[in-house]
Amino acid sequence: MNADILKERQNATFDVEKLTNILDGGPELTKRRREIESMVLSDPDFMEEDPNFLSRSERYDQAVRKSAQMILKIREYGIADPEEIYCYKSTALGHQPEPLGLHFVMFLPTLYTQCEPEQSRKWLPLAESLQVMGTYAQTEIGHGTHLRGLETTATYDPATQEFVLNSPTVSSIKWWPGGLGKTSNHAIVLAQLYTQGNCHGLHAFIVPIRDMNTHVPLPGIVVGDIGPKFGFDEIDNGFLKLENVRIPRENMLMKYAKVEPDGTYVKPPSAKLTYGTMVFIRSMIVGESARALAKACTIAIRYSAVRHQSEIRPGEPEPQIIDFQTQQYKLFPLLATAYAFTFVGQYMKNTYSRISGDINQGDFSELPELHALSAGLKAFTTWTANAAVEVCRMSCGGHGYSRSSGLPDLYVNFTPTCTYEGENTVMMLQTARYLVKSYRQAKAGQQLSGIVSYLNEADHRRVQPQPVSARPTVVDINDLASLGEVYKLRAAILVGMAAKSIQQELQHRKNQADAWNNSAIDLVKASDAHCHYVVVKLFTDKLGEIGDTAVHSVVSNLALLYALHGITVNSGDFLQAGLLSVPQVLQISVRIKELLSQLRPNAVALVDSFDIHNKKLNSVLGRYDGNVYENMFEWARRSPLNATEVHESFHKYLKPLRSKL
Amino acid sequence: MNADILKERQNATFDVEKLTNILDGGPELTKRRREIESMVLSDPDFMEEDPNFLSRSERYDQAVRKSAQMILKIREYGIADPEEIYCYKSTALGHQPEPLGLHFVMFLPTLYTQCEPEQSRKWLPLAESLQVMGTYAQTEIGHGTHLRGLETTATYDPATQEFVLNSPTVSSIKWWPGGLGKTSNHAIVLAQLYTQGNCHGLHAFIVPIRDMNTHVPLPGIVVGDIGPKFGFDEIDNGFLKLENVRIPRENMLMKYAKVEPDGTYVKPPSAKLTYGTMVFIRSMIVGESARALAKACTIAIRYSAVRHQSEIRPGEPEPQIIDFQTQQYKLFPLLATAYAFTFVGQYMKNTYSRISGDINQGDFSELPELHALSAGLKAFTTWTANAAVEVCRMSCGGHGYSRSSGLPDLYVNFTPTCTYEGENTVMMLQTARYLVKSYRQAKAGQQLSGIVSYLNEADHRRVQPQPVSARPTVVDINDLASLGEVYKLRAAILVGMAAKSIQQELQHRKNQADAWNNSAIDLVKASDAHCHYVVVKLFTDKLGEIGDTAVHSVVSNLALLYALHGITVNSGDFLQAGLLSVPQVLQISVRIKELLSQLRPNAVALVDSFDIHNKKLNSVLGRYDGNVYENMFEWARRSPLNATEVHESFHKYLKPLRSKL
16 A cells, blocks of 8 residues: 555544445445445456457447346346446446446336337347347437427338338438447337328337347348447447338337327327436436546545645655645545535435335326426536546646546546436526526415425515625525525525516517527526535535534535535625625635645545445556556556557658658 | 528628638738648648547557658648648648657757757757657656656766666656657656766756667667557657666767766756747647637537527527527637637747747846746636637537547647646646736835736735725726726736735745645636736737728627626626626626627638638538538448448357347
């Protein structure tokens, strides 16, 4: 063990294991997680080459092998709980995604929820035994967020009782679905359903795309990989062009809507039923943000404790870079954010499972709030974590840029969360729609419940920004409850301002749609403030559950840093609304510096508490033992470019060049 | 040509060519640039495979070939002006770096400036004919910014009149130099010089590392590639471990310091002489920031004009995404920033060439200011552009994530500018050192000149933040000169606050070094505000040079947007200092929305004005003709994963898996 990092651990003021237990949800869960992790880590079948040394095709190949291994082993070990499956897979995968991911996350669940009984009997055994390997083909090259814009057609032909699927334009080619390019032999295709001369909108169809035996694409199917991306090298995101592809009528998923043999269309009973999956996935992404940021902080903070550089006091040895105030200011607010998002992720998971119970009972009453919350928090946490991972990378100096740091891979595989499952700006605007609607209801005298109930208090005085002097400030900058109130008021004010902007636009004879668009900046800002408030609140709430004094003390400091740092970054809002005075903002800057010093001795212990195994980090900088340089050197020597002492390009180009000069 | 983008061009209110001329520095320079570009573009020797489809080794191979081609052709065409060489190379390279880059940018210039005449006679012909291909090996695996910390030793042995070079520890292994791993056969190695039992600090030595004929590493040399990185796949950044490597005494670069045959050390006359190169490179990086951001904006804005998505008005066709206010708010301030940085880059280049004339005359008087300015602006512009490129990428939705967009490559090859040639936080603190020193001089009654002269006006009132009411606000938010004053005052106040923080720390019995470190957050903030002021000022100054009314009008709007957007992002500072009132900040938000609408019709024309050829963009999204989807489909079909219809992993893993389930 590196001496610096050992000393850091000795100096910690709290018991790391206790905090790990809180993060896992209890000591038993920590134990079980480690058991599952060790199944992977001790398994020679999961030994593999660092993907960074492989070509794209080799990465895909290795990932398919791993997917197959995981499926076998998970069944062999009888791991059935979704959380445990997630744990097993994420240990095996590290930062990497898996080619068969969509088969399990989208294809199978869609079959479970949208097949009628006869369809289930046919397709489920095939899909569960991987005779049928499927993906979910919705997005098209020219169409994403706006589902009504999708162009793929499925036209019913009653003569043969078949649907004829077509990609009528270049822009209608299915594009992006994971596992579509090479892996899948079936796809659930979303297409505009035409029957008896009418279009009935988007419906889902099971389309065979490759021969189940030979895996060769079927007639009328133009399928392939969409080419290299920023990351996701393991995944064959694909394209699919349909040229008069005929499928039996029974391949339309018919649990809800139906087409009868003669072509008669039968409407589904409710549109809300597919709503739940989106909410679930977005809620889960909040947890992903926390995990990505926890990894990045682990790498950057451990490395900052090992790395010595520059000087603070002339003549003394180079200090650990974690002792520079600028380095603490970069990393500790992000560490606090990683904790905040972890607790928010726990909340979202629990809330989802509670509400989905209600939904199964037919009670949709809490769904709109959860939908709004999951959309906004998905955007808020992914944007924050996305930028934060890059700050962590750059805080490691040049070595962060090496793929041996693990940070480039982490970034490129995390950053799509800002775009997929609902583009972030669109998500923020969805949340804003809910907020403005709630605000108007409150103004109209309705009593709001749930997390937006703070809008009940909104009144004319509050939505009108005022100079400092006009508002009495009773904020205690050391009290999280008091800070939560301030965040809440900021959110209420910004929601009010956005609503007012729409109102003003309408008065300028804009229609509702243009008024909305001309207020979009304010609406996004309002959503952002709402989410920020929710995170501060949930972080504060969590503190109440922490019994251990030493742990409570350090996590409280993190929560305070999170709240105060958010205020300095957005100090304009708080000053503008008169929620804080100028002296208070200055005090907050001073207090933040104190918190950085207070957190400094526990920084390494706080990332150790995440308990992320070296194998999951895949980072020479973030190694638990801190032995960075010797391992970086070892890693570099394995680089494929070092396979030969002299690269062929010397003989091909450089030697001939000399003779011409 | 895509109909949407054609319409955009028809609706522009100014003559694109005129603005292009301003950006190039005159119509003749535009003409000459295009001549040089067409030399590359019409040259079949520069036809190549998209690097995104190649393995790392193939990318390196292709890049070495291109490097060799460029050297030959540039000599053949007799292109000698450094600007023209830069233009030729950047056209051939696109976003990619070149393996022989350091030979020309560091190795040769170091020989030119640090060889004594006899050394020049020996080494220059060898290096100019590429018999000697060199790099510059300074950074070590454990040491970067802090040069005194470097551990490599060069010990003089008078018995043989040789230096013995060693890497005494793992942390002393040379790490990162471009072209070191595979390409170079020599390196200028920076090492601690020991002679007659004393260490005389860092000196530069020419060390042969590979046989000039066979290219095989020489005895005692452990050299190789440091492994894959985030980007820079074309470059063999290398490691070098020296094990008792002996070189003749004459291989020490002896223009200034010397070691005599008996081992007597002769000190150099001045330490300032190597100062200039750093300043030059940092000044050039400001221009790189502008170019990277101009590319990213070109891609994102053209694509936003072509892409239709979602709806603003129900029932109407999907609008161009550039019509969403949120999209405008993401992109237009970045477009304004690209213009700002372009003009700042021009200023830095001109200033450097003016001052370097003085330096050659022995006049160093302006160097400290330029040094401080280049350090701060290097950090300010690279950080801004770095984050901005990612905003541009994400503003393109999923397709930005495809390597066909060009944006991933652009980002990964630009982001190192935040770290190399002076890590950005260190740069900000260097600038802060100059600012605090100037501030103290002003307080001590000295009259400052140059760009920091605004600190002359600093007085007690101004450095004390005050509530709004206490300060008369006479700011005209539509007047750039007035806004420049506000930025200037903000900088003065923040420099004052940082100086005061140091003072307070000293009063708490901290030593000077700790006081500095405990004020580092404030110091970085002060530097940032200083740089921001400089950018606003230089952008405003540039407007005075634009004669054409239509061009002047649109560029003025950009400048105004740049200044106002910077205020809203940092509104806390302006409110806190009482430089703006709350109503003014609200007015600014409204004015920004107006500016977005005003700029909207010219957005495409404003990126067209950068006149960046498709080949340089290497982006299907940013194509001049706007034909995005068909070209993206074509590109994808060339993906190596599509070389076979069925990937071997199906037969290796998936088929066998089924039989086990």
